[in-house]
Amino acid sequence: MSKSLQAIRGMNDTLPEQTPLWRYFESKVSRLLDNYGYKQIRMPIVEFTELFKRSIGEVTDIVEKEMYTFEDRNGDSLTLRPEGTAACVRAVLEHGLTGGGQVQKLWYIGPMFRHERPQKGRYRQFHQIGVEVFNLDGPDIDAELIVLTWRLWGELGIRDAVKLELNSLGTSEARARYRAALVEYLSSRLSELDEDSQRRLKSNPLRVLDTKNADTQAVLVDAPKLVDYLDEESRVHFEGLKARLDAAGIPYTINPKLVRGLDYYSKTVFEWVTDKLGAQGTVCAGGRYDGLVEQMGGKPTSGVGFAMGIERLILMLETLEQIPEEIARQVDVYLCAFGEAAELAALALSERVRDQLPNLRLQINAGAGSFKSQFKKADKSGALYALILGDDELAQQVVGLKPLRGQGEQQTIAWDALSEHLATCVVQG
Template identity: 55%
Template sequence: MGQKIQAVKGMNDLLPVEQRDFKLTSAFWQAFEETVARCTKRYAYQQIRTPILEQTGLFVRSIGEETDVVGKEMYTFADSNDKLSLSLRPEGTASCLRAVVEHNLLYNGPQKLWYMGPMFRRERPQKGRYRQFHQFGAEALGFEGPDIDAEIIAMCADLWRELGILEHLTLEINSLGNKEERAAHRAALVEYLTGFVDQLDEDSRRRLHTNPLRVLDTKNPALQQMCDAAPRLIDYLGEESRAHYAGFKAFLDGLGIVYTENPRLVRGLDYYNLTVFEWTTDKLGAQATVCGGGRYNGLIEELGGKPAPAIGFALGIERLLLLVQEYGCLKADDKPDIYAMQQGEGAALQLMKYAGLLRAAGWNVAQHAGSQSLKAQMKKADASGARFALILAQDELATGRVTLKDMAKGQQATVSADELLTTLQQWKNQ
């Protein structure tokens, strides 16, 4: 027997049953995907699917060379044929916008797009955070006003409501202003933080001259008082940025969406400007952020397209589903409606025909395979969780009839083949 080969550390199999260290099941995951598809369709978003492998330069230009994602966490390698540097995508926005620019999707007007799929970052695996993880994200491209900022928040709120977790999430918002306003604030912030350089931890000292806004996002309790007194970006915003932010808040207020203003909210990627937001929870320990996003009005141009405003968000599915499993109302039902069993010569083929008829009418049918006693088959029917059992033995086969059993109510009847569908529907509606 050959030696077992195990999955790569931090990359999980998604099985029909719970695992010891990974409780999500494929049925629960599929129920979430179906919920997302319904929600995005209601807001007229269309799905886009991009490759998991991209040129490394895409992420250097979009995310930023000095970020932890690009500098430490990407899986990068040289293509053996043409020597291109390639990377497994660490997030979805850059790939989505690369496709939009490459295929000129904005030529005929704004686009609302959503995506879902695996992303890859080489970080320390922990509960809800893995090296292969999955994101759901949405991007509204070509829309300039604060109304679309509010609408994308409303779509998130609708999703949380449908998943049953809205009451466990808090919306935090901020404005990062434009490039010039951020530059003025950055200079003041670097000057301020330099006075505390001896107090900064290793991560904060490294970020001081590469991404000083991230210093304010530190989770180190010893630095909180210093961060609270730091220059605030909102004080550097000009009239246009302030008007956009005020308009955004007015829409949220009008929609009845509760939010908290967090002047230290900066997000982790370099491309954000103006509106930024996060949905956070206190139910997942240190992993507070469930969903985050904001505006990135300059990114499409940076990737070679014509200048266009844009806003989007992304969420880690694994982390979100931990919250949904514990507190939400999402139901994962992978049980068949009917367990079909047979016994005797010629019964298997006829049972397949009946099962095909039922499936064509929208019923989910698990058909027993092989030859076992009806008693043994009935035990499997019970274990399957199916509400109904269909039995085809020699007596039924000879008379063109079938026996139906409602295993939830103990009701049983033998009916003709022509009565099969109507009887099941009547029992289902009782």
């Protein structure tokens, strides 16, 4: 017997009962970004592998161990995108969107791919909403990105469940000085580091700061601090950011160990973290990458952005029970028709109602069926009301309106008055 077909491990289907919550979340974010003046850009899922090696860094975990890379029929090395910033930078360079100092405020949404060990909140295909801003180099735009995410958390009802962590990585020259001091300190205590940190010390020493190993964390207590090596420009920038967050009333914590996992970050880095999802605590993260555009062949161009994980934020909404009632209910009104003549009339009537109430979610019964079976389907749909149209109603050009949730008696409504009545009772319901 042949093996049944299944999805690839860590790449999940989003089922019909789950998609309303996804659409609700995505619409909240897209509307918010529209209101702040951001424009959507859409990039391919597949890029040349060299793009990610040049941008993310060849000695990062993503490039070394996690990318889905393959050779196509032309012999080119291609990769399923593991993150969105590099692809966005490639797109703005290719199409000249930042030439002449043009300011671009962009956002995108879509799947990313990393070959990691699947677990709750961490998948091999995962979805992100990303925001990228080019040619604005002050702390005001850094603050705007954080402020708009703070507003989003409030609109979603999860503000009390997330905390903001900040750090500054300084310029590349400042990081080079700090890296030398950190390597000198850790090398003197090499035997006390875990195996992974020993490897990172040779390839990407700042990532040692991000270790989860308790013994290595103890070693880091007395390690040099990046803040002591910051250049004056970065220090002023960071103070400007903190002043704006203070003015906006947004609480934050300075985390000197926050370095992010990608090589291109400079100056501001930040993470929104939660303790509601177990080990997967980061729900949104980003920072500045002022040297990335030049690194990828463009002219010096400042950049800053963030990405939020949709799966984790959906999980947070479910965990905190922040799902609006109308999201769980996918149908407002279910129209039951009995007999061929009633079915024909129901079709015309339902389309007339849709013309007059375009936001009403009206489902008409399909597949005929008895009174009992149609009402069973109406109830299962989750609708607030059932409309009843049979021979008697057809003769009088009326429709029965029966509440399916809560109290209320069945009413008889004239066809001409149906839309007006539904506009009132569905809103009240």
